[in-house]
Amino acid sequence: xxxxxxxxxxxxxxxxxxxxxxxxxxxxxxxxxxxxxxxxxxxxxxxxxxxxxxxxxxxxxxxxxxxxxxxxxxxxxxxxxxxxxxxxxxxxxxxxxxxxxxxxxx
DNA sequence: AAGGTGACTCAGG
DNA sequence: GCCTGAGCCACCT
Numbered sequence: 001x002x003x004x005x006x007x008x009x010x011x012x013x014x015x016x017x018x019x020x021x022x023x024x025x026x027x028x029x030x031x032x033x034x035x036x037x038x039x040x041x042x043x044x045x046x047x048x049x050x051x052x053x054x055x056x057x058x059x060x061x062x063x064x065x066x067x068x069x070x071x072x073x074x075x076x077x078x079x080x081x082x083x084x085x086x087x088x089x090x091x092x093x094x095x096x097x098x099x100x101x102x103x104x105x106x
Numbered sequence: 107a108a109g110g111t112g113a114c115t116c117a118g119g
Numbered sequence: 120g121c122c123t124g125a126g127c128c129a130c131c132t
Contacts, residue, residue: 002129024114028128039128044113051113059113067113 008035009046016058018081020099021092023062030101058083058099064091 008031016022024040032038044067047056057074060066064086066074075089084093 028114037128040114041112041128042114045129046113048113056113061113062115069113 005031005035005038005042006046006050009038009043010050010054013047013051013054013056013059015105016055016099017103018055018058019083019097021058021060021078021083021094021097022099022101023060023094025062026098026101027059060092060094064094066092 009027012027012030013022024043027043028038028040031043043059047054047059057066057070057077060074065071066078075085078092079085079089084096085091086093
């Protein structure tokens with residue numbers, strides 16, 4: 001199996017700084033830039049398996065919605081680390097919370 | 107080989 | 120703002 005890809009995704013997610021978020025597409029792009037494969041859906045697939053080991057709640061859809069399978073839980077966690085949410089609290093304010101991938105930890 | 111499915115995304119109505 | 124349809128990548132029947 002594609003352990004390499006899975007590890008790359010989990011690593012990328014683990015590097016998202018607290019208080020910020022990335023989209024599935026962003027993660028897929030960072031991983032894909034190196035491995036030349038995968039896509040947003042693959043990122044989701046990986047998180048579905050071993051996601052509990054990383055801050056999965058910092059990965060949201062392109063329009064700032066949190067993953068539907070655990071939306072409530074995700075909103076709690078995001079709010080807890082001060083991620084800017086829209087007034088209704090149902091979506092993340094992408095303009096202010098989106099991580100650009102530059103402050104990578106080594 | 108062909109078709110279905112999904113923690114996705116983008117453009118249209 | 121919600122629903123569709125098409126595009127997408129990998130995996131399963």
